[in-house]
Amino acid sequence: MDPHDKPEVAHNSTMPALHTTTDLARTEAPVTWKAYLICAFASFGGIFFGYDSGYVNGVNGSALFIHLVEGPDKDALSSPHSSLIVSILSAGTFFGALIAGDVAEMIGRKWTVSIGCLIYLIGVIIQMITGASGTSTLGDIVAGRLIAGLGVGFESAIVILYMSEICPKKVRGALVAGYQFCITIGLLLASCVVYATENRDDTGSYRIPIGIQFAWGLILGIGLMFLPDSPRYFVKRGMLDRAADSLGKLRGQPIESEYIQNELSEIVANEEYERSIIPSTNWYSGWANCFKGGLWQQKSNLRRTILGTSLQMMQQWTGVNFIFYYSTIFLQSTGAISNTFLISLIFTLVNVCSTPLSFYTVEKFGRRPLLVYGALGMLICQFLVAIIGVTVGFNHTHTDPTDATKTLANNISAVNAQIAFIAIFIFFFASTWGPGAWIVIGEIFPLPIRSRGVALSTASNWLWNTIIAVITPYMVGSQYGNLKSSVFFVWGGLCTAAFVYAYFLVPETKGLSLEQVDRMMEESTPRTSAKWVPHETFAASMGISGDVLSKDVIQDVEKSATTF
Numbered sequence: 001m002d003p004h005d006k007p008e009v010a011h012n013s014t015m016p017a018l019h020t021t022t023d024l025a026r027t028e029a030p031v032t033w034k035a036y037l038i039c040a041f042a043s044f045g046g047i048f049f050g051y052d053s054g055y056v057n058g059v060n061g062s063a064l065f066i067h068l069v070e071g072p073d074k075d076a077l078s079s080p081h082s083s084l085i086v087s088i089l090s091a092g093t094f095f096g097a098l099i100a101g102d103v104a105e106m107i108g109r110k111w112t113v114s115i116g117c118l119i120y121l122i123g124v125i126i127q128m129i130t131g132a133s134g135t136s137t138l139g140d141i142v143a144g145r146l147i148a149g150l151g152v153g154f155e156s157a158i159v160i161l162y163m164s165e166i167c168p169k170k171v172r173g174a175l176v177a178g179y180q181f182c183i184t185i186g187l188l189l190a191s192c193v194v195y196a197t198e199n200r201d202d203t204g205s206y207r208i209p210i211g212i213q214f215a216w217g218l219i220l221g222i223g224l225m226f227l228p229d230s231p232r233y234f235v236k237r238g239m240l241d242r243a244a245d246s247l248g249k250l251r252g253q254p255i256e257s258e259y260i261q262n263e264l265s266e267i268v269a270n271e272e273y274e275r276s277i278i279p280s281t282n283w284y285s286g287w288a289n290c291f292k293g294g295l296w297q298q299k300s301n302l303r304r305t306i307l308g309t310s311l312q313m314m315q316q317w318t319g320v321n322f323i324f325y326y327s328t329i330f331l332q333s334t335g336a337i338s339n340t341f342l343i344s345l346i347f348t349l350v351n352v353c354s355t356p357l358s359f360y361t362v363e364k365f366g367r368r369p370l371l372v373y374g375a376l377g378m379l380i381c382q383f384l385v386a387i388i389g390v391t392v393g394f395n396h397t398h399t400d401p402t403d404a405t406k407t408l409a410n411n412i413s414a415v416n417a418q419i420a421f422i423a424i425f426i427f428f429f430a431s432t433w434g435p436g437a438w439i440v441i442g443e444i445f446p447l448p449i450r451s452r453g454v455a456l457s458t459a460s461n462w463l464w465n466t467i468i469a470v471i472t473p474y475m476v477g478s479q480y481g482n483l484k485s486s487v488f489f490v491w492g493g494l495c496t497a498a499f500v501y502a503y504f505l506v507p508e509t510k511g512l513s514l515e516q517v518d519r520m521m522e523e524s525t526p527r528t529s530a531k532w533v534p535h536e537t538f539a540a541s542m543g544i545s546g547d548v549l550s551k552d553v554i555q556d557v558e559k560s561a562t563t564f
């Protein structure tokens, strides 16, 4: 659509340029309930993420499913089959996230998520027909999970991008934390559904957990169609009238209001500024731009790409998924816990209940303190689990008198203390690094590389998720590393790395617009970033403040508009 065909809704030549810090602080409209609801809806995408990670363990344990895959005389999946079925989803999500970065530049954020939902639904249908006569059970489930994974990859990268771009800056952290909250609810739902269906002796034991996923795809895919797309996407595509329209809807203000004009002019000016420094002329240079700039340069895209991808790597290195993927097996191996499902459920509940704390703390104290102190809390808990284990707890076992193939922990109280510290570790993760990593990757990239930067960071999350899922069984398996609870020395060590990393490398982005974050990262170091205050708008420095949709600016933005 040609912006010139539309009335110049946004022109307001009497609007003052913003120069003072107070002006800069008020460049956004007051947050309305409608804005909250629109932004919060997208966080529903987190349910896919959590549910998909969680339900497969139950399906893999269903007797009927095992018979279909391995034959009627087997009572467990073989290790290669089980690891293939679990990890194929992450392979799909890894590639899905990367592809989605490009798609979001071409067709917009919300349509990319909706397409992701469609791909996901196709994957679910293929998994649903698993076991239908004449098809290969293993082939169906693997193909279905690969395709569903592509959809989850689309959704997990682009929901974060979309939310970061549409949320008001004052509550952006809290709303993106809502996405993490939905991940935790997805994990909890998966545990409950699996618990309720695992003992069925019909195909419902695996078809019900699989089929329920259909609801998530439909709700998000259809719901998003009715929401406005990201104004930043429209600016990047040179569609300023649509950007103004979308911003007006998101902020609940008329498009000619000063709030909308100021915010839009800042987005436009930032885009022009970034493009003037690192232009992108084709698909290849669009990707290459993510890696431009020296490691030691303040204004470097490479630095931001490394920050986003390593932050997600660190989030996985905390070892949280060791608990969510393997806690049942780990607890069983202590020989001390009779109801391992209940303890796993408690871990999942702690995860759900602790996350909302971050809605408040991430805006009150900021991202940096959350990540620094969160890592500190986690490392203390993990070292305590490990130390208790080697001194009195789980690493001291004797042979089970009733079954010579099993061992029992000598000191049940010590094992209980270890379990309590694992729960406290989850509390720290859920209230800090869980949401924090997702919030920060949505904020640190400048618009020209944002969708690919977020995609790369999300892909890094899934890559490390897979690597950890594949190697941990070897670390704790009795026939391999047999580390028992000493595996927590490894997680404690990695959380120490995360603590140092957060202190030296994570900047404070609280309360800033995405454009102000861009400037802050140019002008401060991570350790001085919290003190940085906005002092000049991009709009003022580019000389377009107060005249956003004047013909000259429109032409300029249109000329430079790109899908790269």
Ligand code: BGC
Binding pocket: 053, 180, 183, 184, 187, 315, 320, 321, 324, 351, 433, 434, 435, 461, 465
């Ligand atoms: C992580 C997942 C993890 C989940 C637990 C997410 O932020 O990326 O890997 O399973 O939190 O709540």
